[in-house]
């Protein structure tokens with residue numbers, strides 16, 4: 355086990371963090387669809403009236419150019435989203451709605467991620483002006499299900515992928531790591547980078563669950579073999595299982611890869627009260643995942659960009675996103691006790707989830723590629 359991945363209580367406390375806002379995101383009008391504008395509005399309203407707002411760096415999204423999106427998606431796909439918007443509303447797949455404003459909003463959502471990359475790398479500011487250690491893009495629609503040529507699962511353009519390619523091609527970042535803790539597998543991100551040895555994709559997701567991909571044997575292809583790391587979490591997994599997975603696999607693998615930028619696909623839909631999953635993560639769990647990620651980036655001396663993916667309980671999402679920012683910054687977490695259960699796994703509720711056999715399977719699947727940093 356990598357003891358270096360275990361944060362101490364005061365380790366690198368109070369890193370500088372903040373948000374990238376997306377004004378006008380409600381122009382992606384999905385009505386009462388689970389992925390609706392009230393989600394992000396509730397998060398921003400809560401943060402603005404909360405105790406930490408003044409400490410945050412606050413940026414606004416810019417629009418990506420078509421050329422930025424085209425680093426990741428086919429022209430045919432970009433044109434389709436544009437045309438479906440113009441003639442909208444249209445369903446682009448069974449659960450993904452495109453309204454007349456969608457094209458512009460999802461272009462700006464990708465642009466938010468690019469602006470965050472600029473900021474955490476210092477590319478947007480003169481030498482000497484402090485850069486944030488991390489930024490959380492409060493954006494919608496989400497992106498991680500979008501493949502190079504297909505919209506699905508509420509996603510049109512893959513913002514994490516666009517940001518990764520932007521960092522590589524415009525800012526000279528050689529290797530990028532993408533950590534996806536959304537409860538659904540980031541099939542789009544995997545699809546885009548599975549043959550690319552310069553981008554590591556690590557995903558923690560409930561399995562089985564939509565979209566059905568993300569099993570252990572999906573480990574990358576061609577030159578990217580070994581650089582797709584899937585951790586299919588049994589239904590009912592909570593804080594203990596997710597943090598055990600981070601400490602025993604995610605952290606050591608990310609650190610060994612040695613990226614120049616860490617992008618987190620931050621979906622908080624693995625929360626115990628989320629309507630779209632059956633995981634048992636609590637606010638404290640998301641705080642801890644964010645803290646571990648931020649400390650990892652700190653040790654590597656790299657910036658961290660989080661892009662908002664899922665999270666569909668509007669009552670709990672503000673606290674969850676606040677917890678992510680708290681973890682990034684090192685803000686003490688006592689204020690979250692109200693919503694935090696002890697460890698929060700179903701195992702604690704007397705409902706074993708078969709975690710030990712599963713983590714053994716994960717370690718066995720990854721040993722051929724990462725054996726030098728994995729134990730057990």
Ligand SMILES: [Zn+2]
Pocket residue numbers: 536537538621623663664665
């Ligand atoms: Zn999700």
